[in-house]
Amino acid sequence: MNAPLPNEVLPRYERRPVPPAMLDALRDRFGERCSTAPALCEQHGRDESPYPVTPPDAVVFCERTDEVAFVVAQARAHGVPVIPFGIGSSLEGHLLAVQGGVSVDLSRMTRILRVNAEDLTVTVEAGVTREQLNREIRDTGLFFPIDPGANATIGGMAATRASGTNAVRYGTMRENVLALTVVTAAGEVIRTGSRAKKSSAGYDLTRLFVGSEGTLGVMTEITLKLYPLPEAVSAAICHFPGVQQAVAATIQVIQMGVPIARCELLDANAVRAVNAQSRLGLRETPMLLMEFHGSPASVQEQAETVQAIAAEFGGEGFEWASTPEERTRLWTARHKAYFAGMQMNPGCRSVTTDTCVPISRLAEIIDASVADADASGLPYYIVGHVGDGNFHLAYLVAEGDAAERATAERLSMQMVQRAIALEGTCTGEHGIGLHKMGFLVDEAGSGAIDAMRAIKRALDPGNIMNPGKIFAL
Amino acid sequence: MNAPLPNEVLPRYERRPVPPAMLDALRDRFGERCSTAPALCEQHGRDESPYPVTPPDAVVFCERTDEVAFVVAQARAHGVPVIPFGIGSSLEGHLLAVQGGVSVDLSRMTRILRVNAEDLTVTVEAGVTREQLNREIRDTGLFFPIDPGANATIGGMAATRASGTNAVRYGTMRENVLALTVVTAAGEVIRTGSRAKKSSAGYDLTRLFVGSEGTLGVMTEITLKLYPLPEAVSAAICHFPGVQQAVAATIQVIQMGVPIARCELLDANAVRAVNAQSRLGLRETPMLLMEFHGSPASVQEQAETVQAIAAEFGGEGFEWASTPEERTRLWTARHKAYFAGMQMNPGCRSVTTDTCVPISRLAEIIDASVADADASGLPYYIVGHVGDGNFHLAYLVAEGDAAERATAERLSMQMVQRAIALEGTCTGEHGIGLHKMGFLVDEAGSGAIDAMRAIKRALDPGNIMNPGKIFAL
Numbered sequence: 001m002n003a004p005l006p007n008e009v010l011p012r013y014e015r016r017p018v019p020p021a022m023l024d025a026l027r028d029r030f031g032e033r034c035s036t037a038p039a040l041c042e043q044h045g046r047d048e049s050p051y052p053v054t055p056p057d058a059v060v061f062c063e064r065t066d067e068v069a070f071v072v073a074q075a076r077a078h079g080v081p082v083i084p085f086g087i088g089s090s091l092e093g094h095l096l097a098v099q100g101g102v103s104v105d106l107s108r109m110t111r112i113l114r115v116n117a118e119d120l121t122v123t124v125e126a127g128v129t130r131e132q133l134n135r136e137i138r139d140t141g142l143f144f145p146i147d148p149g150a151n152a153t154i155g156g157m158a159a160t161r162a163s164g165t166n167a168v169r170y171g172t173m174r175e176n177v178l179a180l181t182v183v184t185a186a187g188e189v190i191r192t193g194s195r196a197k198k199s200s201a202g203y204d205l206t207r208l209f210v211g212s213e214g215t216l217g218v219m220t221e222i223t224l225k226l227y228p229l230p231e232a233v234s235a236a237i238c239h240f241p242g243v244q245q246a247v248a249a250t251i252q253v254i255q256m257g258v259p260i261a262r263c264e265l266l267d268a269n270a271v272r273a274v275n276a277q278s279r280l281g282l283r284e285t286p287m288l289l290m291e292f293h294g295s296p297a298s299v300q301e302q303a304e305t306v307q308a309i310a311a312e313f314g315g316e317g318f319e320w321a322s323t324p325e326e327r328t329r330l331w332t333a334r335h336k337a338y339f340a341g342m343q344m345n346p347g348c349r350s351v352t353t354d355t356c357v358p359i360s361r362l363a364e365i366i367d368a369s370v371a372d373a374d375a376s377g378l379p380y381y382i383v384g385h386v387g388d389g390n391f392h393l394a395y396l397v398a399e400g401d402a403a404e405r406a407t408a409e410r411l412s413m414q415m416v417q418r419a420i421a422l423e424g425t426c427t428g429e430h431g432i433g434l435h436k437m438g439f440l441v442d443e444a445g446s447g448a449i450d451a452m453r454a455i456k457r458a459l460d461p462g463n464i465m466n467p468g469k470i471f472a473l
Numbered sequence: 474m475n476a477p478l479p480n481e482v483l484p485r486y487e488r489r490p491v492p493p494a495m496l497d498a499l500r501d502r503f504g505e506r507c508s509t510a511p512a513l514c515e516q517h518g519r520d521e522s523p524y525p526v527t528p529p530d531a532v533v534f535c536e537r538t539d540e541v542a543f544v545v546a547q548a549r550a551h552g553v554p555v556i557p558f559g560i561g562s563s564l565e566g567h568l569l570a571v572q573g574g575v576s577v578d579l580s581r582m583t584r585i586l587r588v589n590a591e592d593l594t595v596t597v598e599a600g601v602t603r604e605q606l607n608r609e610i611r612d613t614g615l616f617f618p619i620d621p622g623a624n625a626t627i628g629g630m631a632a633t634r635a636s637g638t639n640a641v642r643y644g645t646m647r648e649n650v651l652a653l654t655v656v657t658a659a660g661e662v663i664r665t666g667s668r669a670k671k672s673s674a675g676y677d678l679t680r681l682f683v684g685s686e687g688t689l690g691v692m693t694e695i696t697l698k699l700y701p702l703p704e705a706v707s708a709a710i711c712h713f714p715g716v717q718q719a720v721a722a723t724i725q726v727i728q729m730g731v732p733i734a735r736c737e738l739l740d741a742n743a744v745r746a747v748n749a750q751s752r753l754g755l756r757e758t759p760m761l762l763m764e765f766h767g768s769p770a771s772v773q774e775q776a777e778t779v780q781a782i783a784a785e786f787g788g789e790g791f792e793w794a795s796t797p798e799e800r801t802r803l804w805t806a807r808h809k810a811y812f813a814g815m816q817m818n819p820g821c822r823s824v825t826t827d828t829c830v831p832i833s834r835l836a837e838i839i840d841a842s843v844a845d846a847d848a849s850g851l852p853y854y855i856v857g858h859v860g861d862g863n864f865h866l867a868y869l870v871a872e873g874d875a876a877e878r879a880t881a882e883r884l885s886m887q888m889v890q891r892a893i894a895l896e897g898t899c900t901g902e903h904g905i906g907l908h909k910m911g912f913l914v915d916e917a918g919s920g921a922i923d924a925m926r927a928i929k930r931a932l933d934p935g936n937i938m939n940p941g942k943i944f945a946l
Contacts, residue, residue, distance in 0.1 A: 118728055119831035161673040172671050174680070175648055190920035196829040197861045198645050199898040200634040200684055202905055202913050202943055203925045207647070207680035211673055228730035255591055257701035298771050356669040358592035388670050425672040432675055440675050447663035451932060452676045458931035459924060470675050 008402075008409050010051050010093075011434060013468050015100040018057040022078045026060055026102070029070055033061040044085055044103040048150075048338075049093040049435055050349040050397070050405065056083060056097035061105045065181055065189055065220040071104055072218065073187030075464050083466050084214040086127060086153030090160060091352055092433025094213055098468045104218060106155055112136050113221060121178060121195050123223045126155025142226040145170040148429065149335045154222050160431035161211030165334065168254075168387030169261040169293065170227060172429065177210050181221035185460035195223060208455070213431050214466035216459050230261075230293035234303055235321040235330060241314045243267050243286045243370060243382065247363045249306075249313040250288065250386045254359050258305050262291035263387030267370075270337050270381040277340035278333040288315070288386075289334055291327070337383045341394055345379055348396040351408035355419035356390035356428030365422055369393055369415050376407055390428035417442070432470045440471060483524050483566075484907060486941050488573040491530040495551045499533055499575070502543055506534040517558055517576040521623075521811075522566040522908055523822040523870070523878065529556060529570035534578045538654055538662055538693040544577055545691065546660030548937050556939050557687040559600060559626030563633060564825055565906025567686055571941040577691060579628055585609050586694060594651060594668050596696045599628025615699040618643040621902065622808045627695050633904035634684030638807065641727075641860030642734040642766065643700060645902065650683050654694035658933035668696060681928070686904050687939035689932050703734075703766035707776055708794040708803060714787045716740050716759045716843060716855065720836045722779075722786040723761065723859045727832050729782070731775050735764035735804075736860030740843075743810055743854040750813035751806040761788070761859075762807055764800070810856045814867055818852055821869040824881035828892035829863035829901030838895055842866055842888050849880055863901035890915070905943045913944060 018026075026034040035041075036058045045055030062068045075082045081101025088095060097103065109125035110132065116122065117140040124133060131151045133144050145166035148157060156162070158180070163172035170176070179193035182205075192205035209216055240246040246265055253260055266274070271284045288310070292302045307318050321327045333340070342350055357365055366382070373380045373393060384391025393415065395408035416426040416439045426432075426439035441449060449471050456463075456473065463473055491499075499507040508514075509531045518528030535541045548555045554574025561568060570576065582598035583605065589595065590613040597606060604624045606617050620637035621630060629635070631653070636645035643649070652666035655678075665678035682689055713719040719738055726733055739747070744757045763779065765772045780791050794800045806813070815823055830838055839855070846853045846866060857864025866888065868881035889899040889912045899905075899912035914922060922944050929936075929946065936946055 116831065116833065118724075118833040120728070121831065161671075161677070163671055167671060171648070174671070174677065175644070184920070184924065188920050190924060191918060192921055194893075194898050194916070195831045195896040196863075196892075196898045196901065197832070198634075198636055198640060198647070198829055198863065198901050200827075200900045200902050200904040201898045201909075201916055202684070202922070203689075203928060204634070204647065204677075204680045204684050205921060205924055207677045208928075211675070211677050216676075228728075251591075255593070255701075295771075295774055297774055298768075301768055301770055354673075356671055358589065358594065358668045359670070360589065360591040390669075390671060419669075420667075423668040425667050425669045425674045427673045428669065428671050429673050431673040436674075443667070443674055445664060447657070447661050448665055448678060449675070451657065451663060451678055454931040455676060455681075455928055458927040 008405050010054065011098065011468060013099045016080055017100045018080050018102060019078055022074050022080060023058060025074055026058065026071065030060055035059050044095065044105065045097050047088050047090045047093065047095045049091055049433065050351055051093045051096055051434065054096035054098055056103040057100045059103045059105055061108050063108050065183065068104055068183045068218050068220050069187050069189055071102060072183050072185065075102060076185065076187055076462055079462055079464065081464055081467050084155065084159065084218045086156030087129065089150035089152050090156060090433065091430045092435040094160070094431060094433040094469060096434060107153065109220065115140060116195065117142060119195060120226045121223055122226055123221060124154050126153060126220050126222060128154050130154065130157065137226065141229050143229050144224055144226055146173055146176055147335070149338050155219050158210050158219055158222055159213050161429065163385065163429040165262045165264055165385060167385060168263055169259055173210055174207060176225045177206055177222060178225060179223035180206055180209055180219050182209055182217040182219050184217045185462065185465050213433065213469050215456060215469055216465060232296040232299040233291065233293055233327065234299045235291045235327045236303065236318045237282070237287050237289050238310045238315040238318050239283050239285045239287045243366055244363060245313040246286050246288050247366055247386055249310045249315055251359050251362060252309045253306055254387055256305065258302050260290060260302060260306065260387060261293040264289040264334055265382065265384040265386040265391065266337065267382040270341065270383050273340040273344045273381055274333040274337055277336060277343060280333055289330060341381045341396065345396045347399050349399050350394045350396055351405070351412055352392050352394045353412050353415050354392055354427045354430040355415055355424055356388060357419050357422045357424030359389045361422040361424065362386060362389050365415065365418050366391060368418060372411050372414060376411055378404060378408060388428065389424065434469060437471060483527065484571065484941060486572045489553055490573045491553050491575060492551055495547050495553060496531060498547055499531065499544065503533055508532050517568065517578065518570050520561050520563045520566065520568045522564055522906065523824055524566050524569055524907065527569035527571055529576040530573045532576045532578055534581050536581050538656065541577060541656045541691050541693050542660050542662055544575060545656050545658065548575060549658065549660055549935055552935055553937060554940050555937055557628065557632065557691045559629035560602065562623035562625050563629060563906065564903045565908040567633070567904060567906040567942060569907060580626065582693065588613060589668065590615060592668060593699045594696055595699055596694060597627050599626060599693050599695060601627050603627065603630065610699065614702050616702050617697055617699055619646055619649055622811050628692050631683050631692055631695055632686050634902065636858065636902040638735045638737055638858060640858060641736055642732055646683055647680060649698045650679055650695060651698060652696035653679055653682055653692050655682055655690040655692050657690045658935065658938050686906065686942050688929060688942055689938055705769040705772040706764065706766055706800065707772045708764045708800045709776065709791045710755065710760050710762050711783045711788040711791050712756050712758045712760045716839060717836060718786040719759050719761050720839055720859060722783045722788055724832050724835060725782045726779055727860055729778065731778055733763060733775060733779065733860060734766040737762040737807055738855065738857040738859040738864060739810065740855040743814065743856050746813040746817045746854055747806040747810055750809060750816060753806055762803060814854045814869065818869045820872050822872050823867045823869055824878070824885055825865050825867045826885050826888050827865055827900045827903040828888055828897055829861060830892050830895045830897030832862045834895040834897065835859060835862050838888065838891050839864060841891060845884050845887060849884055851877060851880060861901065862897065907942060910944060
């Protein structure tokens with residue numbers, strides 16, 4: 001192993017292109033659903049990371065698990081990389097075909113296979129998006145709470161162990177995936193877990209595949225927990241004199257055990273961006289955007305407690321979003337903050353951090369990071385799932401400006417080193433991909449990474465499943 | 474691989490005894506803390522499973538992580554099995570030294586290493602018991618909710634992915650372990666996870682070790698989530714005309730999303746047993762024992778909702794345990810149900826089932842299992858974490874009576890087959906050990922077990938970590 005590269009440099013790997021015999025086999029089976037068109041390959045060789053486009057050799061649109069198994073079996077026979085693809089919203093270079101190979105596009109696997117409303121479970125194909133899922137189950141009175149900013153696919157969310165604004169109450173994909181259908185690197189189909197709420201039956205393969213970023217197999221069907229739509233929902237915004245005060249209030253809310261459903265920080269820059277994009281007319285100061293779920297009495301009680309805490313830290317009043325339309329407008333704006341931030345600085349790329357620390361250390365790391373960002377002169381904004389101790393500071397760098405990119409990467413590295421020193425993690429929900437491989441070494445240590453490598457080699461001896469991601473082999 | 478053995482037969486393995494050179498090295502390092510005394514070895518070669526005592530060759534009492542690493546390094550060098558031992562309360566033969574070797578007794582590793590009350594986390598050594606933990610953190614206003622019947626060690630609970638009566642609200646060890654210190658099969662010390670509440674940093678090694686039953690490494694330090702002691706707690710019992718009605722009421726409570734903290738079923742036999750042992754004077758009919766946590770208003774609201782549901786299913790009144798002493802008395806009786814059941818039938822052994830199914834299928838499997846048990850003529854009782862879809866039917870068989878044992882194992886197997894057909898699991902919280910190895914094959918399928926085997930071989934190439942458990946290699 002070599003020393004980790006600077007994060008702005010794409011690691012170099014040997015290419016393992018798709019040989020003509022394999023391409024023939026794929027075309028035989030998939031017809032026009034197998035393509036080598038450059039534009040399509042380029043579209044599948046990029047994500048929201050700041051790396052250059054790195055296209056696969058071919059794209060196959062799979063519609064069933066057995067089709068995925070066929071592609072993987074071919075790839076295995078020919079020693080060719082397989083990169084599962086949802087909608088391309090990942091942030092860390094997960095989808096880049098650094099060794100060439102085939103992008104397995106799952107975006108046509110969009111069936112809701114089984115809703116078991118009485119058990120609060122649903123089984124979906126990997127290409128179902130979170131918005132589609134909630135739309136299609138609306139009549140059941142249930143919902144699926146995990147909501148990364150993008151309208152990601154459930155497969156992609158499982159692969160990166162995603163979370164979002166509701167995680168403070170409902171957990172992440174780690175807690176909400178019950179069972180999987182997986183195509184292994186051998187091209188075989190296995191099932192992990194069951195629809196039982198808990199189990200002690202052998203190794204927890206479900207949670208091993210969740211967060212494995214496509215490096216151990218392709219998840220094609222996913223069984224999820226659902227939750228009853230809360231009887232009452234209430235959203236509120238509260239402005240604070242500074243980021244510090246908003247964070248201090250959050251910490252106290254969590255430490256008191258208030259079962260708050262969402263607790264999001266936007267700094268003044270983020271508020272400015274969402275105002276500009278969504279015409280919300282919010283006061284452009286740091287704010288918390290919160291939501292409470294429960295019975296009417298419980299929602300009222302939670303809101304009163306939080307209001308009292310916010311007041312202690314200089315939070316000014318509460319503005320309530322009482323109608324569902326107003327709530328939707330606020331949360332849609334929050335989910336679009338990433339793109340709103342980008343649009344404030346046309347032609348920029350975003351270098352986005354994702355540290356997560358124990359809640360008592362959150363104020364410390366945000367303070368230091370804000371000071372560094374201010375000193376750098378780079379435009380930036382902060383949004384954060386602060387109830388979980390997780391926040392994103394996005395540095396906006398001019399596309400192609402190597403000096404700005406290097407500054408942003410240096411600041412990002414400083415923040416990660418701080419997070420690790422504070423017993424946190426370099427990534428709360430985005431994953432490692434290519435961009436955080438060096439950070440993972442610092443965080444997990446070589447012994448733990450060796451264990452990960454051993455598992456990877458055992459389950460994917462040919463190193464065909466999304467090779468070159470998470471760690472160097 | 475051969476066909477699975479009947480569950481009453483202990484699998485046969487080659488013995489791999491501790492050679493004299495290794496014994497000398499252990500004695501040099503540990504002095505009197507290394508013992509080959511037959512009585513001590515026998516005590517470490519049994520658990521609460523119905524198998525005969527199968528002692529290790531030696532027992533080493535470790536007091537620190539580096540001591541565990543020393544024993545494992547020795548074992549690795551000599552190809553000798555290592556069996557981690559807490560307090561011996563497991564139910565499935567986990568602790569039996571089927572190939573000989575060294576029992577690593579962790580019961581002296583009882584330090585609470587760090588309480589981070591402001592982050593709701595604690596780090597403990599593996600030998601801390603759940604009761605010790607809650608006693609020592611009482612002043613913080615926090616508690617650790619996971620409570621298997623026995624006063625098990627946190628290490629043993631993590632190793633079997635244990636849960637208990639609070640899991641319906643607070644989850645299991647799967648959801649409540651944040652980070653681990655593990656001695657690997659190579660005798661190296663690694664850390665997994667961090668104190669951050671969520672993370673997407675690489676493979677989820679923490680959850681791979683949780684539930685791995687000592688077969689992948691020895692967990693020596695465990696970081697857990699804690700919870701604020703609820704402002705208000707209220708416990709109630711409610712009697713039902715039959716088990717069916719109690720289960721039907723439970724299903725409705727769960728489907729309505731009531732955040733009930735505990736929801737336990739006792740059948741009339743179980744009530745009779747706890748009455749006899751704890752002089753509770755409970756009416757000897759099927760009953761639910763429930764607990765509600767929250768603010769005073771929320772507890773009241775939950776209790777009213779549940780009371781209305783229970784009434785629909787013939788539940789008669791609610792008897793409230795209003796004082797902490799009364800509550801403790803009830804829950805202590807519940808936790809002792811296993812021993813109370815055994816004492817009703819002196820000289821018996823228990824064959825205990827642990828199936829867990831999606832909540833909508835719970836009534837079906839309990840009905841069928843009760844009919845089978847009644848028809849068999851064997852004494853039995855049922856206790857169940859029915860809010861999770863998990864219940865235990867314990868058949869009481871006369872010690873040494875092969876015919877009764879065979880009957881109990883046949884009924885157990887029928888129940889597991891039913892649970893699997895209903896999309897459930899053979900074990901909600903006890904683990905596989907030796908006793909459920911055949912069931913795991915039926916449940917997970919050979920493809921998933923092959924993946925588990927590959928991981929085992931990768932992380933423990935010498936097969937020294939608690940060999941012969943979970944699956945045949």
